[in-house]
Amino acid sequence: MSAPVVDPAHEGLTRLWQRHRPPGPLxxxxxxxxxxxxxxxxxxxxxxxxxxxxxxEYAVLLDRYxxxxxxxxxxxxxxxxxxxRSEVSEHAEHPDTSVERRALxxxxxxxxxxxxxxxxxxxxxxxxxxxxxxxxxxxxCLDRLLRAAADDVLSGAFVTDxxxxxxxxxxxxxxxxVLPTTQARDRMRERYAGWLSAHPRGY
Numbered sequence: 001m002s003a004p005v006v007d008p009a010h011e012g013l014t015r016l017w018q019r020h021r022p023p024g025p026l027x028x029x030x031x032x033x034x035x036x037x038x039x040x041x042x043x044x045x046x047x048x049x050x051x052x053x054x055x056x057e058y059a060v061l062l063d064r065y066x067x068x069x070x071x072x073x074x075x076x077x078x079x080x081x082x083x084x085r086s087e088v089s090e091h092a093e094h095p096d097t098s099v100e101r102r103a104l105x106x107x108x109x110x111x112x113x114x115x116x117x118x119x120x121x122x123x124x125x126x127x128x129x130x131x132x133x134x135x136x137x138x139x140x141c142l143d144r145l146l147r148a149a150a151d152d153v154l155s156g157a158f159v160t161d162x163x164x165x166x167x168x169x170x171x172x173x174x175x176x177x178v179l180p181t182t183q184a185r186d187r188m189r190e191r192y193a194g195w196l197s198a199h200p201r202g203y
Contacts, residue, residue, distance in 0.1 A: 007109035010132055013079060014112055020164050027114065027128060028083070028158045028169045028176075035167075035178045038185050042068060042195040043174040044150060050173040051151070058147060064195060065146045065170055066139045068177060069159065071188065072166045073137035080142065081132045082108050083156035088115055088125040100153055104145045107133035134162070146170055 032039045044061035045052060052058045082105040084098050101108075108131030117125045135141070137159075148154035149170040158169040167178040174197075179185040189196065 006112060007132075009109070010111040013132060016164050027116065028156050031158070031167060031169055031178055032176050037182050038179050040177050040179070040185050040189050041174055041197055042177060042192055043197060044170075045173075048173070048197060058150075061150050062140075062143055062146060065150075065168075065175060066143075068175065068188075068192070069137065069142075069168055070139055072168055072177070072179075073159065073161060074139075076137055077134055077162050078137045079132050079134050079160050079162065080105065080108065080145075081111070081130055081158050081160070082145075082154065083131070084129045085126050085156075086129075087123070088117065088127045100148065101131070104148050104154055105131060105133070105157075107135070109133065128156075 026034055032041065042064065043049075044064050045057060046060070049057075052061055082101050084101055111130045111132040114128045114130070115125065116128060119125060142159070145154060145157060149157055150172055152172040155171060158167055160167045165180040167176075169176040177185075177188070179188060
C-alpha cells in the first residue's frame with residue numbers, strides 16, 4: 001500500500017522536532033528520559049491515587065491538569081497531539097481505527113509516523129501515527145481528552161507550545177511536564193510540591 005498521507009500543514013512542526021531532537025518526534029513516554037534535567041511528574045490525585053472515584057475526584061484532577069497547563073501555555077498557541085499505532089508488518093495506509101481517539105481529537109490530522117523497531121522480534125515492531133492540531137490554549141478546552149487520559153482510555157497524548165520548549169503529557173495517575181530550563185522546572189516543583197511523587201527519582 002502507499003504511504004500514509006501527511007497533512008502538509010504540519011511541515012513546520014516536523015522541522016522543529018528535527019532541530020530539537022533528530023530525527024523526529026519522540027514517543028510521549030520517552031519525554032521523562034530525554035528531557036530528564038527539565039522534567040517533573042505531578043500526580044493528579046492526593047496520596048498518589050491512580051484513578052478517580054466519582055465526579056468530585058474528576059474535578060480535582062482536572063483542576064490540577066488545567067492549573068499546570070495554564071502556567072505552561074496561558075495566552076499561547078499550542079499543538080495538541082494524539083497517537084495511534086499498528087504493527088509495522090501490516091503496512092497499513094492510515095489505520096486510524098481508534099473510535100475514541102477520533103471522537104476526542106476530531107481536529108487532529110496526520111502529522112507524521114514513527115516506527116518502533118526496538119524489540120528483537122519483528123512481530124512486535126510498531127508504527128506510531130501522530131495526529132496534531134494547533135489552537136489557542138484556553139483552560140478547560142481539553143477536559144474531555146484529559147478525562148480520557150486519566151481513565152487510560154486515551155494514551156500517548158501531549159500538548160506542546162509552538163516552540164517545543166514546554167510539554168505536558170497526561171496519563172492515568174498524573175502528567176509528565178517538561179519546562180524550558182532546569183531552573184523553571186525547579187520553580188514549578190516548589191509551587192506544587194504537594195503534587196509530587198514520594199519516589200526519590202520523582203516517578
